[in-house]
Amino acid sequence: MKYIDEFRDGEVAKNLALSIGAAVEPGRSYSFMEFCGGHTHAISRYGLSDLLPPAIRMVHGPGCPVCVLPIGRVDMAIDLALNHGVILCTYGDTLRIPASDGLSLMKAKARGGDIRMVYSTIDALQIARDNPAREVVFFAIGFETTTPPTAVAIQQAETEGLGNFSVLCCHVLTPSAISNILESPEVRQWGTVPLDGFIGPAHVSTVIGSRPYEFFAEEYRKPVVIAGFEPLDVMQAILMLVRQVNEGRAEVENEFSRAVSRDGNLKAQDRVAEVFELRREFEWRGLSVVPYSALMIRQKYAAFDAERRFSLDYHSVPDNKACDCGAILRGVKKPQDCKLFGTVCTPENPIGSCMVSSEGACAAHYSYGRHKDMH
């Protein structure tokens, strides 16, 4: 595959690994958080940690849209499907997130909910066109990558007069999550989570650009290297981070320059600004309630807002007490530190959200790396 294989070349990886090994200063350790689940997945899927020197520790961040979605939000989607008779369209990964009463969207489907997996908002719109007599709700989750398509879908629905289409908006914002982690006592006061730098998001940054991270680099003195999701991207970013740390720099560098510019995709940003506004607060799994960290649909498009249309209220639901997803999402714990990991919580029967998506830290470690805990 052209443009893909080049970024998965084992020989180049070996050379990069040698460079990283040579760059690491003796006696020094480096902790980097890869914010995105896409990076977490690449690290596990390609066995990247086998190529890194032991002095480098990768901390998995909260950038997995499925993982940070709180139970209460999934409950709202299930309520729509089971009690309001809507056709609920959702991205595949959300189907298995554990919700209240032992339910998930998948189980709600088995109970008769009309829940359909879609690959894009275009499919959801088509379902609305094909079923004019039914209410069709798109369960919109994700960071800035998936937000523009939702905005376009809402505008498209308005243009077409698709009165039976609405959106349950759960879009969240990357910079707010990063600030939340940097402000957390574990990082700021106690130092229990050593963080020497970030691998910045790939796809998110194609939309928002590299500029928003400049604040973190300056204010918190943390280097950020924006990197693509291919394994060589991740390794190159690690090398760049090690060099920044060694040289005492804290800058935003862009490894993913083939797709990310400083300003990002202005057209997409405009669409998002037209349709959405900041939510005053939003509960994240793991980070709890974070002010101004998510989006809601503007009054102008209220007709397409499923929360208003079906008078839905959000009810916060605590996670399973033994589940450490919260601490794992903040980088405080590793998946294998959780008592439930691999015992009662497995990809087949996830208790916490990090075990659901293949981008989740727990699922990635369970599916790709648990042999390392046993040998």
Add this chain to the structure above:
Amino acid sequence: MAEIKRGYVRPLDLKQGRVDLTHGSGGRSMVQLISELFAKHLGNEYLGQGNDGAVLPAPTIDGRVGRLVMSTDCHVVSPLFFPGGDIGCLSVHGTVNDVAVMGATPLYLAAGFILEEGFPLTDLARIVESMARAAREAGVPVVTGDTKVVERGKGDGVFITTTGVGVLPDGIELGGGRARPGDAVIISGCLGDHGVAIMSKRENLSFDAPIESDTAALNGLIAAMLATGADLRCLRDPTRGGLAATLNEIAGQSGVGMMLHEKAIPVKPVVAAACEFLGLDPLYVANEGKLIAICASADAGRLLAAMRAHPLGREAALIGEVLADDHHFVQLTTAFGGRRIVDWLAGDQLPRIC
């Protein structure tokens, strides 16, 4: 006075007609459907007798009575017609392969149809013809069958269940529990063609990919493999769940681990590309005309040579080896140079495939 034709029945309307409830009710319509469609295409000396069951000779191989191997498989594929095949030939290949991978010579098939009211007879005829062709090519006749019709909305067009019977000569013992550390792991060709071909035609997901399902009967290839006399431990066709599920199954049954080498695993570029943009892993995608062979490593060379000499095994490759491992992990050295597990699939990678 006009002469009344005795027993006059208008022939099945294979152009405009549709399945209705009378086709399953036990009356003349049912008999007509069976005789004008099923018996016409699938007909053979056993089916033609029209009895409730087929009376078959005792299975012999090389003049000696052999052991019976029996397998059954339900087919619920969507869409019913896909590039490279349809539910008809798939239902023959699937069961023939399940019998053949036991080392047996497949002899007979039974077929059960569940038809949904309203299903076009022209589509049903296409399916039955395709089934008949596949059975003929595999040399395995359909000797008995059954048809039921369910009300509209209670089926999905056509479901087909096939059961196969084969005969296994003495001395051949294949099974998932027989893999031993040191054994070679071989695949007969490229992975994921069937799954990707199906997905390329799914509702809401159609994309243009020049890819056809690999659906095929493997009994010929398997006969050629057995003829080498190689010390085969296990054959299995990696259908649902793909290579990953099948190897995990074998690792568990044999109480061993495996180490695969990503670079050695054949995947067509178009399949790899489709998987890439759909977010799938070809190791988990279904195949319908491939087999995995576990054999003593000393025999791997000649087994591979025999496989590559057969049209269905041209791209056969040695992809890994069996290890001693109490955890029964299937591991992979990535093309990137790292190592990871190839785990069971959690839930569904694809909604419904075969």
